[in-house]
Amino acid sequence: MSADAGGYDFDAIVVGSGISGGWAAKELTEKGLKTLVLERGRPLQHGAGYLGEHQPAWETPYRGLPLRDLYREEYPIQSTSYAFNETTRHFWNNDAENPYDYNPDKPFEWLRAGVVGGRSLLWARQTYRWSDLDFEANLRDGHGIDWPIRYADIAPWYAYVEKFIGVSGQAEGLPHLPDGEFLAPMEMNVLERHVRERIEASFPERTMTIGRVAVLTEPLEHSQRGVCHYCGPCHRGCSVGAYFSSLSSTLPAAEATGNLTLQANAVVAGLDYDPESGRVSGVQVVDAETKARRTVTARIVFLCASALGSTQILLNSRSESFPNGLANRSDALGRYIMDHTYGAGARGVFSGYDAFYPQGSRPNGIYIPRYQNLSDDEERPFVRGYGFQGGAGRMNWQSMARLTPGFGAEFKESLRRPGPWVMSLGGFGEVLPRAGNRMTLHPSKVDGYGIPQVSFDFSYSDNERAIIEQIQIDAQAMLKAAGAVQVSTYNAKKVGGSAIHEMGTARMGRDPADSVLNAFNQAHDVPNLFVTDGAAMTSSSCVNPSITYMALTARAADYAVTQLQNGKI
Amino acid sequence: MSTNRRDALKSMGLFAGAALSASCQRALDSGADLSAPPTGGSLSEAQLETIAQLAELIIPETDTPGAITAGVPAFIHQIVIDWYTPAEQQIFLDGLGEIESIARQHWSAPFTELDPERQARVLSELEPPSEGAGPATAAVPAGASGELPFFLKMKELTVLGFYTSQAAANTEFDYQPVPGHYDGDARFDEVGRQWVR
Numbered sequence: 208m209s210a211d212a213g214g215y216d217f218d219a220i221v222v223g224s225g226i227s228g229g230w231a232a233k234e235l236t237e238k239g240l241k242t243l244v245l246e247r248g249r250p251l252q253h254g255a256g257y258l259g260e261h262q263p264a265w266e267t268p269y270r271g272l273p274l275r276d277l278y279r280e281e282y283p284i285q286s287t288s289y290a291f292n293e294t295t296r297h298f299w300n301n302d303a304e305n306p307y308d309y310n311p312d313k314p315f316e317w318l319r320a321g322v323v324g325g326r327s328l329l330w331a332r333q334t335y336r337w338s339d340l341d342f343e344a345n346l347r348d349g350h351g352i353d354w355p356i357r358y359a360d361i362a363p364w365y366a367y368v369e370k371f372i373g374v375s376g377q378a379e380g381l382p383h384l385p386d387g388e389f390l391a392p393m394e395m396n397v398l399e400r401h402v403r404e405r406i407e408a409s410f411p412e413r414t415m416t417i418g419r420v421a422v423l424t425e426p427l428e429h430s431q432r433g434v435c436h437y438c439g440p441c442h443r444g445c446s447v448g449a450y451f452s453s454l455s456s457t458l459p460a461a462e463a464t465g466n467l468t469l470q471a472n473a474v475v476a477g478l479d480y481d482p483e484s485g486r487v488s489g490v491q492v493v494d495a496e497t498k499a500r501r502t503v504t505a506r507i508v509f510l511c512a513s514a515l516g517s518t519q520i521l522l523n524s525r526s527e528s529f530p531n532g533l534a535n536r537s538d539a540l541g542r543y544i545m546d547h548t549y550g551a552g553a554r555g556v557f558s559g560y561d562a563f564y565p566q567g568s569r570p571n572g573i574y575i576p577r578y579q580n581l582s583d584d585e586e587r588p589f590v591r592g593y594g595f596q597g598g599a600g601r602m603n604w605q606s607m608a609r610l611t612p613g614f615g616a617e618f619k620e621s622l623r624r625p626g627p628w629v630m631s632l633g634g635f636g637e638v639l640p641r642a643g644n645r646m647t648l649h650p651s652k653v654d655g656y657g658i659p660q661v662s663f664d665f666s667y668s669d670n671e672r673a674i675i676e677q678i679q680i681d682a683q684a685m686l687k688a689a690g691a692v693q694v695s696t697y698n699a700k701k702v703g704g705s706a707i708h709e710m711g712t713a714r715m716g717r718d719p720a721d722s723v724l725n726a727f728n729q730a731h732d733v734p735n736l737f738v739t740d741g742a743a744m745t746s747s748s749c750v751n752p753s754i755t756y757m758a759l760t761a762r763a764a765d766y767a768v769t770q771l772q773n774g775k776i
Numbered sequence: 777m778s779t780n781r782r783d784a785l786k787s788m789g790l791f792a793g794a795a796l797s798a799s800c801q802r803a804l805d806s807g808a809d810l811s812a813p814p815t816g817g818s819l820s821e822a823q824l825e826t827i828a829q830l831a832e833l834i835i836p837e838t839d840t841p842g843a844i845t846a847g848v849p850a851f852i853h854q855i856v857i858d859w860y861t862p863a864e865q866q867i868f869l870d871g872l873g874e875i876e877s878i879a880r881q882h883w884s885a886p887f888t889e890l891d892p893e894r895q896a897r898v899l900s901e902l903e904p905p906s907e908g909a910g911p912a913t914a915a916v917p918a919g920a921s922g923e924l925p926f927f928l929k930m931k932e933l934t935v936l937g938f939y940t941s942q943a944a945a946n947t948e949f950d951y952q953p954v955p956g957h958y959d960g961d962a963r964f965d966e967v968g969r970q971w972v973r
Binding site for chain 2: 267561562
């Protein structure tokens with residue numbers, strides 16, 4: 208297969224180099240397609256670009272205090288993330304340069320990277336398979352449309368992805384949280400093991416396991432990536448590649464084929480549609496530095512620009528054939544935004560373990576899989592459910608200094624020992640797909656590239672509010688059952704987007720009348736167009752979504768190449 | 777000096793009479809130099825010396841280095857000049873003036889000429905009463921910024937500057953940028969130091 212033969216610039220164009228785009232690039236290039244990856248962010252080199260990696264505190268500007276004026280003016284949204292600081296700011300999107308709009312009564316946080324590799328550099332690496340509890344959810348309770356796939360369709364692709372990226376975890380045999388191809392699990396610390404025993408004794412239907420995480424605990428056969436050295440903040444970048452990112456893993460694999468062309472600072476404004484062939488005929492690119500415009504062509508296009516980014520591109524690809532956005536015959540495009548509820552849970556202080564002080568910084572926590580509504584006969588004030596992430600550790604000098612009155616030698620001496628053990632449990636709740644939760648293009652506001660700004664209108668429903676309440680009640684009950692001497696709940700009242708699991712704006716479905724994509728992430732109405740990032744999601748589950756994007760992408764790439772070879776695209 | 781502060785000092789018995797005498801007022805005013813705004817992007821020598829001695833009072837040299845050896849005064853200077861908002865800077869500088877006023881009022885000497893025991897008594901006067909917040913309290917207020925009083929600002933900056941310093945990393949802590957392993961059952965006494973990266 209050669210790009211020249213058909214008069215195309217490339218065989219395939221992939222928009223985005225993050226967790227989905229990296230996978231599309233790897234799969235398509237390995238199958239022999241000359242592939243162009245367009246990344247709107249700045250160039251970034253694996254290793255050399257990780258400016259904050261292992262940076263000691265005394266070399267960090269203002270010892271890590273936020274640069275308040277700069278953050279307020281240029282990073283008001285991005286700086287809300289726990290992973291945003293002066294050791295990582297060079298990975299993030301600049302809000303001032305990439306503005307968006309939202310209903311002022313319904314704030315929405317769009318957290319984005321601004322470099323090659325995208326959010327695969329910054330993600331929390333939690334990696335959980337979906338099950339049929341998730342794929343059948345919409346059908347069972349009637350919220351949203353039925354997924355066009357089931358667990359059996361994606362299970363082999365989960366395994367395929369896990370073997371390549373490396374996932375550390377403990378098999379638990381739970382039907383609703385399927386086990387995967389796991390590397391050795393990370394270890395729970397002494398208090399976490401105690402809490403697990405007490406929770407499982409008090410609540411037999413609940414399981415606590417070590418987090419399943421895309422971090423190498425042992426070498427991978429096929430890879431030169433190094434194993435974790437437990438320094439802690441993966442999001443600063445890891446030059447040995449211990450955690451999975453596009454830069455450490457998929458992009459090098461794509462590069463090794465000789466079929467990859469990667470262009471940074473390449474902002475995709477829209478796609479051209481040719482009504483005669485019924486195909487995408489070109490990709491409009493704006494150079495982020497010069498603002499020059501050009502059009503590139505390929506046989507197939509994979510949108511992997513993130514749920515909101517890919518949908519923005521489609522909404523901005525209007526033609527006589529598709530006046531409301533490309534592939535949007537259904538009017539589903541831009542609707543059904545989902546995220547996960549985030550920022551609510553409980554913390555408990557524990558006594559009796561003060562002799563223990565874990566060594567090293569484990570880039571992972573514990574996981575309590577969903578245990579609610581596993582069958583249809585539970586009587587609860589909400590549908591779907593939630594899982595918990597958390598962990599136990601000792602309070603550090605900074606917290607203890609604020610809690611300790613006085614000053615002087617005694618004060619200094621008191622800070623020498625670590626503070627009390629604290630265990631936290633934070634819930635991630637499933638969000639229902641609702642048509643009114645949507646993004647549109649603003650009628651007049653444009654960004655610095657002349658592209659219409661996205662405008663969000665998103666809010667939680669009573670179902671999510673009920674889940675957020677129950678998360679706090681359950682977290683408190685579990686910590687009390689585990690013997691915490693002091694427990695407090697918290698609810699940070701996070702807004703949409705803040706869990707950075709946004710999805711659902713170009714959903715998959717069986718019927719072109721109510722969905723954008725088919726069972727292979729192919730646009731119902733445009734056969735050479737695929738969307739394989741979070742936009743494709745038909746429901747949200749309550750587990751972290753990234754591995755599902757990766758598996759869907761690999762599966763879609765396999766399908767697309769087969770279709771190309773059979774002359775069907 | 778704020779009215780509240782004066783009232784607080786009165787209630788602590790620092791001032792004998794209900795009304796301040798003229799000489800007392802003059803003594804209070806003599807702290808004004810320590811409250812002066814920075815000139816040419818720098819605090820005065822007297823201000824810097826007071827900051828250094830306050831920092832050393834909060835984190836003194838013991839079997840490990842103190843705040844001055846760890847470079848804390850220069851860090852605080854940078855924060856006050858570059859990082860603070862005008863309102864935060866004002867609270868901080870007013871606090872320095874107040875320290876000086878109390879020193880002169882009590883012992884008719886600049887704060888920097890008092891012995892550490894007397895300096896500690898002066899600084900203690902500015903410590904707000906402990907609110908007894910438990911460790912599980914969701915948000916412990918960060919004292920370095922915002923409207924929190926001078927004492928909390930000075931203490932937070934000293935603590936931050938000291939415990940993030942290279943000197944503290946190599947003495948107060950077990951500095952391991954690349955630990956290489958995780959041991960969830962390690963015992964504190966086997967290391968005897970908190971771990972930092």
